Amino acid sequence: MTIPALTTPSLPEEETLTVRLGFWRKAIAHRTFLFSGAILLAITLVAIFAPMLAPYDPYAQNIAMRLKPPFWHDANVAEHLLGTDQLGRDYLSRLIYGARISMTIAIGATLMSAIIGITLGLVAGYFGGWIDTAISTIITTRLSMPIILIALAVVALIGPSLQVVIVVLGLLLWDQFAVVTRVATQQVAARDYVTAARVLGSSLAHILFREILPNIRAPLMVVATVEMAHAVLLEAALSFLGLGVQAPLPSWGLMLSEAKTSMFFSPWLIVLPGACLFILALAINLVGDALRDLTAGGRG
Amino acid sequence: MLLQVRDLKVTLQDQGQRLRAVRGVDLDLAAGETLCVVGESGCGKSMTALALMQLLPRGAELSSSKLQFDGIELSKLSRHKLSALRGRRISMIFQEPMTALNPVFTIGDQLRAVYRRHTGVSSAEAQARAIEVLESVGLTNAELRMKQFPHQLSGGLRQRVLIAMALMCEPEMIICDEPTTALDATTQAQILRILKEAQSARKMGMLFITHDLGVVARIADRVAVMYAGRIVEHGSRAAVLRSPAHPYTKGLIASVPRPQDGGTGSKRLASIPGNVPAFHHEDPRCPFLSRCPKRMSICTREAPPVRQTEAGQQVACHLPLDAQEALTA
Amino acid sequence: MLSFLLKRATMAVVVMVNVSIICFVLSNVAYDPAIGIAGAQATDEDLALIRQTYGLDRPLLVRYGEYIGNIAQGDFGVSYLTKRPVLDMIVERLPVTALLAILSMALALAIALPLGSAAALWPDTIIDRLAQLLAVAGQAIPNFWAGLLLIVLFGVQLRWLPISGSESVAHFVLPSITLGTFAMPPLIRLIRAGMIEVLASDYIRTAKAMGIRPFQITFKYALKNAVLPVVSLSAVQLGFMLGGSIVVESIFALNGVGYLAWQSMSRSDMPVIQAIVLLISLIYIVLTLLADLLNAYMDPRLRSARK
Numbered sequence: 015m016t017i018p019a020l021t022t023p024s025l026p027e028e029e030t031l032t033v034r035l036g037f038w039r040k041a042i043a044h045r046t047f048l049f050s051g052a053i054l055l056a057i058t059l060v061a062i063f064a065p066m067l068a069p070y071d072p073y074a075q076n077i078a079m080r081l082k083p084p085f086w087h088d089a090n091v092a093e094h095l096l097g098t099d100q101l102g103r104d105y106l107s108r109l110i111y112g113a114r115i116s117m118t119i120a121i122g123a124t125l126m127s128a129i130i131g132i133t134l135g136l137v138a139g140y141f142g143g144w145i146d147t148a149i150s151t152i153i154t155t156r157l158s159m160p161i162i163l164i165a166l167a168v169v170a171l172i173g174p175s176l177q178v179v180i181v182v183l184g185l186l187l188w189d190q191f192a193v194v195t196r197v198a199t200q201q202v203a204a205r206d207y208v209t210a211a212r213v214l215g216s217s218l219a220h221i222l223f224r225e226i227l228p229n230i231r232a233p234l235m236v237v238a239t240v241e242m243a244h245a246v247l248l249e250a251a252l253s254f255l256g257l258g259v260q261a262p263l264p265s266w267g268l269m270l271s272e273a274k275t276s277m278f279f280s281p282w283l284i285v286l287p288g289a290c291l292f293i294l295a296l297a298i299n300l301v302g303d304a305l306r307d308l309t310a311g312g313r314g
Numbered sequence: 315m316l317l318q319v320r321d322l323k324v325t326l327q328d329q330g331q332r333l334r335a336v337r338g339v340d341l342d343l344a345a346g347e348t349l350c351v352v353g354e355s356g357c358g359k360s361m362t363a364l365a366l367m368q369l370l371p372r373g374a375e376l377s378s379s380k381l382q383f384d385g386i387e388l389s390k391l392s393r394h395k396l397s398a399l400r401g402r403r404i405s406m407i408f409q410e411p412m413t414a415l416n417p418v419f420t421i422g423d424q425l426r427a428v429y430r431r432h433t434g435v436s437s438a439e440a441q442a443r444a445i446e447v448l449e450s451v452g453l454t455n456a457e458l459r460m461k462q463f464p465h466q467l468s469g470g471l472r473q474r475v476l477i478a479m480a481l482m483c484e485p486e487m488i489i490c491d492e493p494t495t496a497l498d499a500t501t502q503a504q505i506l507r508i509l510k511e512a513q514s515a516r517k518m519g520m521l522f523i524t525h526d527l528g529v530v531a532r533i534a535d536r537v538a539v540m541y542a543g544r545i546v547e548h549g550s551r552a553a554v555l556r557s558p559a560h561p562y563t564k565g566l567i568a569s570v571p572r573p574q575d576g577g578t579g580s581k582r583l584a585s586i587p588g589n590v591p592a593f594h595h596e597d598p599r600c601p602f603l604s605r606c607p608k609r610m611s612i613c614t615r616e617a618p619p620v621r622q623t624e625a626g627q628q629v630a631c632h633l634p635l636d637a638q639e640a641l642t643a
Numbered sequence: 644m645l646s647f648l649l650k651r652a653t654m655a656v657v658v659m660v661n662v663s664i665i666c667f668v669l670s671n672v673a674y675d676p677a678i679g680i681a682g683a684q685a686t687d688e689d690l691a692l693i694r695q696t697y698g699l700d701r702p703l704l705v706r707y708g709e710y711i712g713n714i715a716q717g718d719f720g721v722s723y724l725t726k727r728p729v730l731d732m733i734v735e736r737l738p739v740t741a742l743l744a745i746l747s748m749a750l751a752l753a754i755a756l757p758l759g760s761a762a763a764l765w766p767d768t769i770i771d772r773l774a775q776l777l778a779v780a781g782q783a784i785p786n787f788w789a790g791l792l793l794i795v796l797f798g799v800q801l802r803w804l805p806i807s808g809s810e811s812v813a814h815f816v817l818p819s820i821t822l823g824t825f826a827m828p829p830l831i832r833l834i835r836a837g838m839i840e841v842l843a844s845d846y847i848r849t850a851k852a853m854g855i856r857p858f859q860i861t862f863k864y865a866l867k868n869a870v871l872p873v874v875s876l877s878a879v880q881l882g883f884m885l886g887g888s889i890v891v892e893s894i895f896a897l898n899g900v901g902y903l904a905w906q907s908m909s910r911s912d913m914p915v916i917q918a919i920v921l922l923i924s925l926i927y928i929v930l931t932l933l934a935d936l937l938n939a940y941m942d943p944r945l946r947s948a949r950k
Contacts, residue, residue, distance in 0.1 A: 151654070151657055151658065151661065152661075154654060154658050155658045155661040155662060155665070158658050158662060158882075158924050158927050158928050158931070159662060159665070159920065159924045159927075160882070160883060160885065160886025160887075160923055160924070160927065161886065162886050162887065162889060162890065163886045163889060163904065163919070163920055163923060164920060166889065166904070166905070166908050167669060167908060167916045167917070167920055168669070168673075170908040170909070170911060170916065171669065171673055171674050171911075171913075172673075243782070243783065247783075247785050250785050250787075250788075251785065251786075251787055251890050254785075254787050254890070255889070255890065255893060255905060255908075256909060257908060257909075267785070267787075270785075270787065270788060270791065274791070277791060277794075277795055278795065278799050281795050284788070284791050284792070284795070285792070287788075288785060288788030288791070288792070291785045291788065292780075292783055292784055292785065292788070295782070295783035295784075295785070296779065296780065296783035299779060299782055299783050300779060303779065367852055369848060369851055369852060371843075393857065397851075397854050397855075397856060397857065398854060399854065400851065400852055400853065400854035401852065401853035401854030401855070402854055405852065405853065406852040408845060408848065408849065408852075410845050413844065413845040413846060414845045414846055414848075414849045415846055415849065416846040416847075416849075416850070416864055416868070417846070417868065417942075417943065417944055418867050418868055418871075418941075418942065418943060419864070419867075427855060427859075428853045428854070428855065431853075431854060431855055431856065431859075432854060463943040463944070465943070465944045476849065479849075479853055480852075480853070482853075
């Protein structure tokens with residue numbers, strides 16, 4: 015006996031069809047996502063179009079124009095909007111180019127650690143047994159060694175440069191990718207469609223990367239944002255300590271280090287690059303929080 | 315009357331939608347009486363109980379024209395006065411004994427805290443009282459139990475501890491929200507007996523929420539059958555169980571597995587197809603409309619009137635089944 | 644419980660061995676210790692001689708065995724620069740770093756506990772927004788930048804506090820604030836989330852139904868449950884702070900282990916670097932192990948399962 019219900023609840027078929035669309039509809043209504051996404055997009059655009067946006071050559075020194083204050087201190091010095099540094103270089107131009115360095119390192123290191131971590135996590139979660147134990151031990155070992163210390167030690171050993179920083183951070187920031195992938199894979203691997211694929215004789219690579227990976231995309235996106243922000247701040251710390259990006263590259267962390275000696279008389283020299291770092295890391299973290307919000311409700 | 319409830323309504327927030335969980339419920343309970351509220355899960359019976367205790371979840375809205383305990387309007391009570399009333403004059407026992415006790419404090423800590431909160435006696439006096447009450451609910455080794463943590467006790471023992479906690483201050487009314495559902499059959503019977511004994515010995519009013527008609531048959535004086543946020547039938551135990559007037563009540567009774575069928579299976583109300591509908595908007599019509607086998611055209615247009623049957627119960631239906639039809643079903 | 648402890652301790656030992664291998668590889672394979680001893684200007688013959696005298700020409704496995712043997716006897720090697728035993732150099736600076744870490748942790752907890760609880764008690768209010776803002780912002784602030792700003796503001800503009808050195812407790816105020824900000828965000832998040840979960844639990848509802856006073860419910864019944872996972876996180880954060888101390892100590896010229904690490908790195912003093920990496924990792928492993936034990940002791944469910 016089937017009697018049509020009076021109150022019609024939303025049909026489940028409809029829901030699955032609109033999952034993708036639903037994400038963007040919710041994303042557009044999510045104020046944090048819009049706000050932080052816009053800032054992140056803006057910084058990315060600044061990084062890409064730095065040569066067009068920067069008013070001066072970020073490396074051009076001008077000893078006669080050293081330590082000029084920014085516009086809010088002295089409105090008369092209109093030629094350098096954000097003043098100049100201790101070598102007379104235009105600070106605005108250096109900050110704009112600094113976005114390039116931070117973004118390059120964030121994306122490079124995160125991509126590298128994502129590949130390492132996701133592979134380890136997939137293998138550990140899918141196979142289980144002694145393979146899982148071995149990989150878990152590797153993860154625990156990585157977690158027990160403080161990143162900043164290892165990074166500094168390795169850079170001190172090899173010699174600092176932009177490429178070294180990317181590789182070292184890429185080799186160190188994979189732990190959360192591995193942890194999240196491992197647990198998610200364990201859950202997904204037990205589901206019907208994975209069993210079905212296995213029974214049908216799909217290749218291992220197909221199962222891991224085509225069946226499992228797409229289904230754990232959401233939590234991995236969140237980890238990626240966390241690690242990107244982490245990489246930005248770590249690069250800055252390494253450069254600040256002199257064991258990261260080297261002069262004369264305009265890394266924000268390095269600019270802070272260079273400004274240390276003149277910070278008492280020209281405080282904007284440390285306020286500005288730090289604020290840039292803060293805003294970038296904040297925007298990335300907020301995008302991550304928003305993603306967590308948006309994907310948690312939507313896919314259950 | 316110990317408890318008088320008129321036109322109780324509870325609205326929950328469900329993912330941005332307003333869900334009408336309780337849609338105008340009237341209840342009366344006298345001292346020394348047991349009223350069973352029976353219905354399927356999702357019918358609003360637990361929300362009714364929580365509303366009486368003013369323990370609704372965050373975001374729930376409550377309205378009523380009367381919500382009185384011993385002449386005190388509960389919905390107007392301050393947080394402070396309400397807290398002094400709960401556990402002292404009204405107590406409540408919940409469905410999940412496994413999670414209803416605080417895992418990081420001993421049984422003794424938790425029992426003494428309740429008694430001392432309401433009486434202000436010394437810890438030693440509270441200790442003596444706790445042991446006394448634990449023994450009265452059939453707990454052996456009460457002194458040892460006092461020193462144990464909840465996880466060291468079985469579900470049945472934990473439920474006894476919770477009953478003891480509820481009885482610590484000799485309340486005038488006790489609300490039980492499916493206290494035996496999570497327990498095995500033997501323990502269920504013991505807990506029911508303990509509750510019934512405690513109730514009659516102390517002349518408490520007991521409001522008992524359940525989905526189990528077997529429980530109703532054992533302890534109820536009166537029964538209120540609830541469906542989709544409304545009470546559809548209400549009367550004495552004998553009247554409602556022997557001559558159900560509402561098609562829903564009839565379906566409920568028909569779905570109880572009988573011993574002669576060899577049915578040990580679930581006592582869910584599976585014989586009525588469909589689920590309890592959720593109401594997001596006001597709808598004065600019969601809530602059982604979508605599942606009713608006796609549906610008539612008037613049902614889709616008009617709210618059912620409340621009628622008195624021959625057996626004495628009140629039923630909200632356009633076509634109450636007569637006692638004869640119910641018996642042959 | 645016993646099997647859990649055994650498993651946990653075995654894992655700790657295995658991880659310690661892994662860490663020691665990494666440190667050995669870093670200081671003996673990735674880097675040629677002979678160059679470190681002889682200096683960058685040494686000729687090939689000098690290096691060959693040094694390898695022979697120091698036994699660096701022996702198989703790696705033998706040298707690793709010797710390395711472990713030495714560490715077991717407390718011999719972490721000798722600094723290339725000061726020629727002093729590395730362990731002595733670290734041990735005399737450890738109290739400074741330990742004090743810094745503990746003060747920072749205390750500060751972080753002193754703010755995170757009440758703020759996280761308040762945020763959970765009154766969600767979506769001003770106080771909740773403040774807690775979430777602090778958690779998000781604290782995570783994004785580069786801590787060396789925060790340190791520099793504090794120096795400019797309190798040390799130079801207001802002249803309230805010393806900005807460099809480690810002579811008095813006052814010297815630790817700004818560094819502790821800097822490092823505390825770094826440890827606070829995850830604590831606030833965990834306490835807030837934990838309290839929200841606990842406050843919605845069945846046993847809190849029972850306590851309310853029994854008329855327990857709201858104050859007691861929050862600060863006795865709920866907090867004791869919510870604080871359990873905080874113990875583990877605090878140990879982890881304390882371990883992270885040992886690593887983070889390198890940045891903070893170098894800014895404030897606080898003469899602790901972090902400062903020593905930074906100096907040694909700038910001068911490629913490999914024995915000191917690898918000893919610090921090894922020791923701090925060992926301390927971290929021991930801290931997390933202790934936290935698990937403490938948790939097992941505090942949580943009666945785990946405690947009695949031991950029997």
